[in-house]
Amino acid sequence: MPNYVMFIDQDKCTGCNACRIACQTQWGLPPEMNYNFLIEQERGKYPNVERLIIPMQCQHCDNPPCLTVCPTGATYKRDDGIVLVDPKKCIGCKYCMIACPYNVRIINEQGVPEKCRFCAEYVTNGETPACVSTCMNDVRVFGDLDDPNSPLHDLLKEHELMQMREDLKTRPRIYYAQSKRG
Template identity: 35%
Template sequence: MSDKAAVTKRRQFLRGLAAAGGAAVALSVIEKLGASPETALAEHEARIQNAVNANADPATLDSLERMRVELVEALKKPANQRRWIMVIDLRKCVGCSACTVACVAENKLPPGVVYRPVIDEEIGAYPNVTRRFLPRPCMQCDNPPCVPVCPVSATFKRPDGIVAIDYEACIGCRYCITACPYAARVFDFGEAYTDGTPSGPAAVAGAQARGYEAAANFEYGNRYPRQKGESPIGNARKCHFCIHRIENGMLPACTTTCIGRATYFGDANDAASLVSELIAQPNVLRLKEELGTEPKVHYLM
């Protein structure tokens, strides 16, 4: 066989291979697209349940699936034996703010209310410049300065360590907001994204948006429809690690949405959990540790 013929044959072979590969990929994409979200979710749930049942080696699972398995396990324990913590790997964070947006969507946060901003810091001088992104949820401090200042005990530390707010009790004095060293508490002034937008028949989209804004959120496992003068309007608000999701076996919205798997969540009282492994490293730090607040959000540098 001449060199030319050999080259032609190899090209034909590669072309055939590419076609077959492409068809296979296309088929799998079509298959995936064909599956309804419900089916995909059911499959995912089943995979997690199998892993739980089979006591699968966590190391073989994707980090998100592993954290789900561990979360479901932790929920079997009494609440006071769980210790929810968050670990954020700053080396993996690309500053996309997907976590911020997921949190806003999950908790239906109005304008001016944010639980998890991502602080963008520029480091160095040109030409040696880089950026560091610092997602800042509530630190769920073990020794929270915001709790003892509340005049009506509307904010408190739950048995699982999460610092919660009882919206129906909060009088809106904002003392807790001044007491938080992390600026993790905000006030809900009752604003809406549709404020000042046109209404009437010509603005159907606006009307729909208004309906969406009035829809209830499910913070702390309760329904809070957005109505004028009703809580959480007029209250202090903060990140609660998506307690309503956790208690239903789901990871916080910021954790599942993180495109770089930079946010980890789990039970620090479980020595075998992923988060326990991650915080046992020399490059771990917590913000403003000198204040003695004992934050439960850890950062990997």
């Protein structure tokens, strides 16, 4: 069973937003609904300026708070670690949106708080998630942590890593390279 994780080198992102719309078309989402987005922040004082850009999406936590609170088990975790929502069971209480520390869920037209699916159906077929493949700067790398040939191993070793809200012990499957910017 694969052990899917994603590596995001945030300092390589230049904010083109291709990941957002590639995902939208991949999943047939309407324009106002997106599973990933960029947090941007300007730092510093002219002329010493830096721009922080953080690609955000569902972190596919190994200990997902959204799964813990889902009353009907609509949110579930696959054996390969991908956290998904079963729309059949979702009552639309939005408790997952309350519990998620990452603000990455968005209510779809069926009233289901959907989110990044790690392109589950596609990666199972050996494809790459849409946000990964469209990115010109190769900001994201997706792969199987248990696959010894995956480039992920080197990347995770080479970089100083950080995860979102480690204090909450959600154990995300997305590893960010620690930003070298202010």
